[in-house]
Amino acid sequence: MSRAINLSIELPAALAMAEKEGVPLSASEQLPGGGCQVVARTSDGADTLRRKFKGKMIEGKVARYAFARLRGWA
Template sequence: MSRALNLSLPEEQVVATCLKHGVSISAIEPLQSGGTHLVCTTSEGAEEIRLEFENHIIDGVVKRFPFFRAGGPW
């Protein structure tokens, strides 16, 4: 199971929900088309976020920035 998710939600909401559920973030970045690309540290954490945001998962290919360096820590 992939640890990466593309969500149609703002980064602040994704980070807050990860903190609430104790899911650690490996990487996070904004998407060019809007939304957030999230990589969880564990596949179990990613599955928990998938269940929490099942109606906000972006299916298919998304356009990401060529290079993005996040500010962290989360």
């Protein structure tokens, strides 16, 4: 199962819950249509967040911001 979870809540609330539950994240981002995506470092961490955020998860595909590489960075 994926470690990425799309949520219908704002990013600060998701980050606070992950910290409260002791779940380290490898990535997080705000979604353009509202909500956020968090990526747990482990599948166990992702399972913990899925239980905590039951009812707040966005099912299916979501729009995300395009990745933009900064000039001058390798």
